Amino acid sequence: MTTLIDAPPNEQDGLLPPKKSRSGGGLGAYIVVRFFLIFPTIFILVTLVFFLMRITGDPITAALGDRLPPEALAARIHEAGYDRPVIVQYFEYLGQIATGNFGRTISDNLLVTDMLASYGTATLELAINSLVVALLVGIPLGMVAARHRDKWPDAVLRFFAILCYATPVFFAGLLLKLVFSVALGWLPVAGRANSADEIALTSLVSPTGIYWLDAIRSGNMAALGDVMAHAVLPAVALGLLTGGVFLRLVRTNVIGTLSKDYVEAGRSRGVSEFRLVTKHAYKPALIPIITVMGLQIALLLGGAVLTETTFEWKGLGFQLAHYLTARDFVAVQGIVVLLAVIVALTNFIVDIVAALIDPRVRY
Structure with missing residues (x-):
């Protein structure tokens, strides 16, 4: 027989500290940790890009070495500070990008920040359009595919998903x-819009740079129709790449959800298979989609x-190919750093959304 003295203390008596939740820290701590992880990620990427660009030598020689006489080339190198030790250039570059100064392009003498602002919105528009196509597909x-598991529609759609992912975008x-x-x-061959519509949209007061917006x-509405017609083929070409990933992911997770006890209980009560898929298995299957979406943005x-x-969609990708051809490594460096920042921020946002939807996502 257990006496009062022999009884173990409990949390209500105040003799033991309360047990910590198995889910780890709260949402606030998770957000703070994820936010501060952005900075080392960007720092490592900036460092790698800088030193990889410097392996080939200084950017002035790489871009203009075969077009300038030795005296003029040496003067340009000295003026830009590329004759100093690489480690000094590195720390100076870190200080510059901390203030938003990415320097000037070598081939056309543009501010890198202006170039990124001009062409970045085009890439953002293409990414949004492609993501919509990927989700719709x-x-x-x-x-x-999950509804018709192991039947001919499932086999066809699985083959289609592999084909989408395996086919090169170009x-x-x-x-x-x-x-x-x-x-x-039926559709335009290239470009973002006809020249007349492009001029009209870029001449607006405070344009966003996203043409359909x-x-x-x-x-x-005439310009909107033209812009959407130009956007269809690039969005489909790029969106199918990610759409194949989403298709396989949704299929796998819906099949897993359909085997849960609450779904089996609904099936035993006579709930139709269509309703089970669209109402009960659909929303839980979206959580992995949101989690993976950050990785797909990078893709x-x-x-x-x-x-x-x-x-010929004149965005950052188009300009990156142009500056690589011109060996303008200052511009290439700026574009790659911006893309790295976008990917890091996107993954942070996706992690927060996933934590809001699924309370199990905690540290």
């Missing part, structure tokens, strides 16, 4: 151009280089 088709873009632009003549703001930005070059 991946989520519904993934649910269909090859998909060329095929789309040949079919829908050259053969059928500027067309809506100005009420110019979209990487694919934007080939997509923009294929469709």
Whole structure:
């Protein structure tokens, strides 16, 4: 028989500290930790990009070495400070980018920040359009594949997902151009808009640089139709790459959710399979999609280089290819650093959204 003295102390008596939750720290601590992890990530990427660019020598010689006489070349190198030790240049560069100064491009003498602002919105527009295509393709088709598991629709859609992911973006873009632009003549071959609409949209008061948004703001429906027609093929070419990933992910997670006890209970009560998929298994399957979306943004930005070059979509990817050809490593460095910052911030936002949706995501 256990006496009062022998009884173990409990939390209500105040003799033991309260047990910590197994989920770890709270949401606030999670957000703070994730936010401060952005800075070492960006620092490491900036450091790698800087020293990789310097392996080939100073940027002036790389870009203009075969076009300037030795005296003029040496003067340009000294003026830019590239004749100093690399470690001194590195710390000076860190100080510059901390104040938002990325220097000037060598090939066309533009402020790198102005170039990033001018062409960054085009890449952002392409990424948004492609992400919409990926979600429209991946989520519904993934649910269909899960609904018809191990049947012929599932086999066809799984093959389609592999095909989307395995096909190079530039090859998909060329095929789309040949079919829908050259053969059928339904859609424009390249560019973001016709020249007249492009001039009208860029001349607006405080334009955003995202053409379809500027067309809506100005009420110019003709320009909006033209912009959307130009956006279809690049968005599909790049969006299918990520759409294949989403399709497989949704299929796997919906199948896993359909085997849960509460779904089996609904099935035993006579709930239709369509309702089980669309109502009970759909929302839990979206949590992994949101988590993976940050990684897919990086994939979209990487694919934007080939997509923009294929469709002459004048964004950061198009300019990156141009500056690589010109060996303008100052401009290349600025573009790569900006893309790294975008990826880091996107992953931070995705982590916070995932933590808000799923309370199990904590430190």
